[in-house]
Amino acid sequence: MSRTLLSVLPSPIRRRRKRRRKRGRGAGRYRSCDGTTNPLVPTASSSSSIMAPAAQGYWGRSTSTIDWCEENYVVSFYIAEFWNTISNLIMILPPIYGAIQAFRDGLEFRYICSFVGLAVVGVGSWCFHMTLQFKMQLMDELPMIYSTCVFLYCLFECFKQENKIGLFPIALLSIFSISVSALYLQWKEPIFHQVMYGILVACLVIRAIYIVTWVYPWLRPLCYASLGIFLLGFVLWNMDNFYCGTLRYARNNLPPVVGAVTQLHAWWHIFTGVGSYLHILLSMQIRTTYLKYRPKVKFLCGVWPTLHIEPQKMS
Ligand SMILES: [Zn+2]
Numbered sequence: 001m002s003r004t005l006l007s008v009l010p011s012p013i014r015r016r017r018k019r020r021r022k023r024g025r026g027a028g029r030y031r032s033c034d035g036t037t038n039p040l041v042p043t044a045s046s047s048s049s050i051m052a053p054a055a056q057g058y059w060g061r062s063t064s065t066i067d068w069c070e071e072n073y074v075v076s077f078y079i080a081e082f083w084n085t086i087s088n089l090i091m092i093l094p095p096i097y098g099a100i101q102a103f104r105d106g107l108e109f110r111y112i113c114s115f116v117g118l119a120v121v122g123v124g125s126w127c128f129h130m131t132l133q134f135k136m137q138l139m140d141e142l143p144m145i146y147s148t149c150v151f152l153y154c155l156f157e158c159f160k161q162e163n164k165i166g167l168f169p170i171a172l173l174s175i176f177s178i179s180v181s182a183l184y185l186q187w188k189e190p191i192f193h194q195v196m197y198g199i200l201v202a203c204l205v206i207r208a209i210y211i212v213t214w215v216y217p218w219l220r221p222l223c224y225a226s227l228g229i230f231l232l233g234f235v236l237w238n239m240d241n242f243y244c245g246t247l248r249y250a251r252n253n254l255p256p257v258v259g260a261v262t263q264l265h266a267w268w269h270i271f272t273g274v275g276s277y278l279h280i281l282l283s284m285q286i287r288t289t290y291l292k293y294r295p296k297v298k299f300l301c302g303v304w305p306t307l308h309i310e311p312q313k314m315s
Helices: 003-007 011-026 045-050 082-086 089-104 109-131 134-156 167-187 190-214 217-242 244-252 256-262 264-290
Strands: 294-300 304-310
Touching: 082 109, 082 264, 089 109, 089 264, 089 304, 109 134, 109 264, 134 167, 134 190, 134 264, 167 190, 190 217, 190 264, 217 244, 217 264, 244 256, 264 294, 264 304
Parallel strands: none
Antiparallel strands: 294 304
């Protein structure tokens, strides 16, 4: 409709059109707390014409600063982003099993913390995607920082004496975590959180590559499998942000279950869940090898890798 024709429409119709345009722009974008969009982040703006209207569900109006590409309340009235929610199971169940196994094997507390940390991220992410409430968003994002700090501690302290606690790295990582949390609570800027998380992951990757290059080269396959799977998840996360319009168009034209495959943020959960789990196994294998235990990889149901430690040390 032309601009001239629009100007002669009765004002309620004009207002309705404005409202509709506003809703289309908001979906799938990063939003600040006051509801404005963040111009620094790539969005799905090219597809505003096919954006679904902001559906309301059990949890009411979304207060999170981010709303992902999955359309809200489409599958269930009780779950805002259904696929982005249930895909977190992979980040919850295997780490719980891992924590129990690490406890049974008498491994150091830091490895139980690593598995529990990953499971907490999964639970936080579940709550966030289910409700799209800002408080739940924090339950997802802040544990990502804390759990990665635990991973870093494990990998940087792996060549120390058994059960020795590194007070300096703990203090350093605690100061970092507290500062990031305080700044993020004040600023509420998703990019700040993503950059801080990226810095921690980069440190972890550099340390892991250093160890498998110079100390335990036979652990390269596990290290690169973990990194590769995590990286694939990151690529899909970006694609979900950049090509949201195309993905929504594709899934609207596919049968429901097949369309679910295009939920790339859900795939990000799956790949980062598996990548992080494999990273903890790598970290445990490095540590137990250094301490001269006998780590053994076993496959649960012939598929899922777990690490078992035999009680006797190698001579
Ligand atoms: Zn997520």
